Amino acid sequence: MPSIEGAVIRKILDSRGNLTVEVEIRFGKVIGRAAAPSGASTGAHEPPAWPKGGVDKAIQIFRSSIAGRLKGRDVADQAGLDRLLREIDGTSDFEKIGANVATATSLASAKVAAASAGKPLYRYLAGSGRPGLPLPLGNVIGGGRHAVGGTTIQEFMVVSQGPTLQGNVFANARVHQRVRDALTKKLPDVPLGRGDEGAWIARLGDEEALGLLADVCQGVEKDLGFAVRPALDLAASEFFRDGKYHYRDTTLTQRAQVDFVEHLVRDYGLFSVEDPFDQEDFGAFSELTKRVGARCKIIGDDIFVTNVERLRRGIELHAGNAILIKPNQIGTLSDTRAAVDLAHRSGFATVMSHRSGETTDDTIAHLAVAFGCLGIKTGAVGGERIAKLNELIRIEEELQAGA
Numbered sequence: 001m002p003s004i005e006g007a008v009i010r011k012i013l014d015s016r017g018n019l020t021v022e023v024e025i026r027f028g029k030v031i032g033r034a035a036a037p038s039g040a041s042t043g044a045h046e047p048p049a050w051p052k053g054g055v056d057k058a059i060q061i062f063r064s065s066i067a068g069r070l071k072g073r074d075v076a077d078q079a080g081l082d083r084l085l086r087e088i089d090g091t092s093d094f095e096k097i098g099a100n101v102a103t104a105t106s107l108a109s110a111k112v113a114a115a116s117a118g119k120p121l122y123r124y125l126a127g128s129g130r131p132g133l134p135l136p137l138g139n140v141i142g143g144g145r146h147a148v149g150g151t152t153i154q155e156f157m158v159v160s161q162g163p164t165l166q167g168n169v170f171a172n173a174r175v176h177q178r179v180r181d182a183l184t185k186k187l188p189d190v191p192l193g194r195g196d197e198g199a200w201i202a203r204l205g206d207e208e209a210l211g212l213l214a215d216v217c218q219g220v221e222k223d224l225g226f227a228v229r230p231a232l233d234l235a236a237s238e239f240f241r242d243g244k245y246h247y248r249d250t251t252l253t254q255r256a257q258v259d260f261v262e263h264l265v266r267d268y269g270l271f272s273v274e275d276p277f278d279q280e281d282f283g284a285f286s287e288l289t290k291r292v293g294a295r296c297k298i299i300g301d302d303i304f305v306t307n308v309e310r311l312r313r314g315i316e317l318h319a320g321n322a323i324l325i326k327p328n329q330i331g332t333l334s335d336t337r338a339a340v341d342l343a344h345r346s347g348f349a350t351v352m353s354h355r356s357g358e359t360t361d362d363t364i365a366h367l368a369v370a371f372g373c374l375g376i377k378t379g380a381v382g383g384e385r386i387a388k389l390n391e392l393i394r395i396e397e398e399l400q401a402g403a
Contacts, residue, residue, distance in 0.1 A: 002027050002075045002116050007067045007105070009059050014038055014357040015384040016196060019055045022359070023062070023104040025112045027075050032112025034363055036100035036328055037355035043237070043279055043302035045310060046329050047093035049100045058098045066097070066105065075113045082106055082332035094331045102331035107363050110333050121363065122395060125370035132372040133165045133396055134352065136389060137231055137272070138172035138380030139199040140179045141209050144235050145356070147195030152247045153206045154235035155199065156213050158380065159271040162226035165396045169389045171224055176200075176380040178216045186212070196356040198382035206247060207264070214268045232264065233274040233377075237302050240278040258287050265292045272297035272351075272375075274324060279303045285319035297322040297349055297374070306330040306339045315346045322349035325373065327364070340371045349374040358384040362391040369395055 006026045012035060014020045022035040038049055051057050065088055073081060085105060089096045114124035122131050137157045144154030160171035176198075183192055183202050193201040202209065213230045221228040236257070239245055245252045252260055254277070261276040277284040279302035289298045301324035304311045314320055323343050327336045343350050352368035354377060365388040368376040376392070379385030 004070050004073045004075055004109075004112070007070045007108075009062045009067070009101070009104075011055060011059065012359065014359050015382070016357040018357055020357070020359065021055060021058060021062075021100055021104055022361075023101070023108040025070065025105070025108045027112050027116050030112055030115045032108040032110065032115060034104045034107035034111060035359040035361040036104040037359055037361075038100065038328075038357040039326070039355040043305040043329070045279070045302075045305045045307065047099040047331055048095055049328065050098040051096055058101045061097050062101055062105070066101070070105075075109070075116050078106075078110055078113065079334050081109050082334040085332060099328050099331040103328040106332040106334070107327065111363070120395070120398070121366035122369040125366065129370075129372070131369045131395075131399060133392070133399070134368040134373045134376040135159055135161060136165070136168050136172055136380075136392070137351065137375050137377045138176065139197045139377075140172075140176045140380055141213055142195035142197060142199030142201055143206075143209075144238055147193075147199065147201040149193075149203060150195065150201040151204060151206050151209050152239055153209070153232060154238065155197070155233035155274075156209055157231040157233065157377075158213070158217055158228060159231050159375070160220075160224075160226070160228045162224065166393045167224075167226075169393060171220060171226075171228055172380045175213075175216055175220050175228065178220065179213060182212055182216055197354075197379045198385055199380075205249060210264065210268055229269055229271040231270055231272040231274075232276075233301070234261070234276045235302070236275055236277050237279045254281065254284060258284050258291075261288055262291050265296045270296050272299050272322065274299040275301050275303065277303075282314060282317050282319040285314065286317050289318055289320055293321045297351075299324050299351060301326075301353070304339075306336060308335075308338050308342050311339055311342055311348075315342075315348065320348070322351060322374070324351050324353045324377070325367075325371075326353050326355065327367070328355070336367070337371065340373070344372070351375040351377055353377040354379065354385065354388065360384050360387040362387050364388060365391040365395065368392075
């Protein structure tokens with residue numbers, strides 16, 4: 001069997017200008033390369049992105065403790081490589097080597113294995129399964145940790161549901177452009193900025209922003225003739241303090257927050273709502289799912305953190321009906337796939353996701369297709385975002401051609 005001949009790591013920049021890492025794994029002339037992103041609003045149960053000492057320490061550990069042990073390993077033994085990473089780390093959450101080093105190494109391994117087999121990554125990972133194209137969720141109005149000076153709610157998104165992925169990507173971009181026009185008309189003397197994920201920043205009330213987005217979605221839907229719906233990521237743990245949710249202009253109790261989110265789902269026709277409650281409040285997730293789960297995806301991110309144990313608890317409690325999937329929340333491709341498989345077996349939808357601090361690495365586009373995810377969160381515009389979207393367009397062409 002082909003075996004790994006070498007592995008290197010380097011520092012690169014992410015989209016916020018912060019340092020991150022990229023790993024290359026080599027077999028002959030074949031190279032698998034993957035970079036690790038980073039999040040701004042991170043769940044309390046996520047593993048640390050870096051070991052104590054930061055990026056430089058992580059690189060030192062890779063060169064001294066990981067690279068040598070990768071040499072000679074079967075390139076196709078993904079599970080074995082991922083077990084090795086956990087063995088080298090020796091902790092339950094990659095505290096020693098950092099989840100970003102583990103993620104970049106694990107994904108680079110999968111990419112070199114796919115390349116050595118002469119297959120695109122999505123085909124290689126899908127195996128005998130049928131690849132599926134996800135719906136793109138595009139961030140168009142931003143706030144929270146991603147956009148200082150914006151709304152309390154972190155992401156106001158669009159989900160276009162036309163017959164082709166390419167059409168959906170273009171429709172999301174059209175909504176992004178029309179939201180800019182609507183904001184310029186509404187706030188003619190206020191300069192517009194863009195947040196970490198390319199979404200517009202405007203000093204609007206949360207429901208005011210959602211109303212504006214919903215109106216734009218309706219207009220684009222009318223033009224294109226297919227469903228174009230708004231969606232939210234509240235990232236509610238970021239503004240939950242002392243048992244209450246603190247918006248800019250009001251404070252809600254935990255029960256009132258459930259009522260408020262139900263109102264938003266029903267009155268604005270939301271496709272999905274992500275992290276509407278604090279990351280420990282399984283009960284509120286269960287209650288909202290009971291009320292509106294038949295008409296809307298209730299997505300858990302911070303509450304589940306791509307972790308099978310937390311997801312299993314959510315499934316047992318009917319706390320949501322979908323999970324956000326972020327490979328660097330768990331550290332390896334094997335663990336990522338385990339979360340996806342558990343979700344699908346249990347009737348939960350999956351949404352593959354970028355991070356706010358991204359790179360031009362397009363691996364998650366392939367993962368979303370290979371795993372049959374319902375959706376992919378990877379922005380609507382911006383170089384590091386369209387790297388994934390344009391790769392999805394290429395994949396769609398290959399699938400249509402029967403490649």
